[in-house]
Amino acid sequence: MATVQESDVLKLIQDRVLTKDPRVLLGPGDDLAAIRSPAGTLLAGVDQIIDGLHVLADRVPWNRIGQKAVHRSASDIAAMAGSPLATLASVVLPAGTSPANVELLCAGLHEAAEAVGAPLVGGDVAIHLSKDHPLTLSVTVLGEATKHGPIERRGAKAGDHLYVTGTLGGSLMPDGTGHHLDFYPRVAEALELLDALGDDLHAMIDISDGLGRDAGRVASASSLQVRIDTAAVPCRVGASIEDALRDGEDYELLCAVAPNAAVPTDLGTGDPRCPISLIGVFSAMPDSDTRRVLLEHPDGSTTDGTHLGWDHG
């Protein structure tokens, strides 16, 4: 029997779910949707966390699960260089969930949402019929675009430089912990970058599925190719360059910037501030080349990086 894969479903949604409503500036396919309202542009998106797929609920305190869900959604706000506005969460609890775990989950959602500036304004709760059905958490985030509008994935130009914030790789430790639980979304850094660069910030995405795959999304949306100098990619302590290219769940920002722009050397209010590194350059897509991402290695060789990372399939 034919069964569906996530990637099939996402394609189906992007193809079928088209609206002619003029208020919808951006539908499915970017980090967030953008909807025009009289005063500006509303940003909205939804992400899910499911036990066994995105987190191991028996190994992680449940406040951390709530926090991760909010941070991941807020990272999409950062990827559009938007300002957080509000969060909504719906949860399906396995039958027999302890009140202590529910309290932890609620506290994690609430505290993280407050901290990122998108307070939890609504929610829904249901309880599974079985204790064997997985914890499912769906988080919707709302934001507002700045006067520059949302920074989309498309918009990179040939000659643009590719920058990345922070360090990459090794997000998921073998015991289930690691950066994928600990990260803080780069909302402030994105707004500072937009403030510094203005219209020279051409395209942006947050790295959820891996540097190769997410750089490929920017290149593809912009109808370009991007070459990445692997020696320039900043690796997290303990992570190899292979990890950095492939692991995903970094939630760092990847941006296409005009080549003559004055890019800050670091961003944000952290101590130390968040570094930002030049790692590549966009160019026109060569004829008869289907590779969106070329990895240039120190030995002079070049490999295809387009599909490095998590495949939602």
Next chain:
Amino acid sequence: MATVQESDVLKLIQDRVLTKDPRVLLGPGDDLAAIRSPAGTLLAGVDQIIDGLHVLADRVPWNRIGQKAVHRSASDIAAMAGSPLATLASVVLPAGTSPANVELLCAGLHEAAEAVGAPLVGGDVAIHLSKDHPLTLSVTVLGEATKHGPIERRGAKAGDHLYVTGTLGGSLMPDGTGHHLDFYPRVAEALELLDALGDDLHAMIDISDGLGRDAGRVASASSLQVRIDTAAVPCRVGASIEDALRDGEDYELLCAVAPNAAVPTDLGTGDPRCPISLIGVFSAMPDSDTRRVLLEHPDGSTTDGTHLGWDHG
């Protein structure tokens, strides 16, 4: 081992998830949250449909499941007398779901969202690890309040009349079909009513859990008691007065209206137009009475209707 009930969790959320963010005009606890933006008031809420709890996915075509999810969320927009803006949906599919069912679900979501004027702008899809894990659908709806602001549950005044649109009861047929799948949200009717009544429309809710329980919510939020004349309650064809008081999933509007207001006799663009019926009156809460809803029966007797309906417990 202590385990949680939905009602416990909802109480927990309302108690704990409080924000001091001045943009949040209404947090959890009403039909939708209300968030202030420069141009007006944004409405937002989320609802879930889970196979086995809210729908029987093996008995219902999946486009109807998508449609129900959108209509139920849009009914919350109606309950605030808001205008629909956009919809987001996240879905977890059982492993092995057929592409045909996914197409139906997407089509149902998309077409219903377009029809109610809240196009589907974003979504997320995941696939369960097991075919035995239930289809889970979470729908977030966004809307805008009119210049009168959102019509909340609180706001009824002593002496206000209680009106209900349409007919009640018998929403769920024994075979799983019925009004709970077929209803169309009363968005247009709510806006027409607000237009006719203006500031005389004091409070509103949509009936999801049953007339008794939802009338009790308006009374409780307004610190009042409401008396319902059971002989005046409009019953759906085939439904008894007991069904009408208790069944829920009517998605009709229940409103508190100033007693001197000129209420239209019918509403909307349907043929015939949607009737609206006077069924009760609000009064101050008597001392030493905890009953929010009094049912006055034709034989002169009075019973407590506060808890008639679905208990989310």
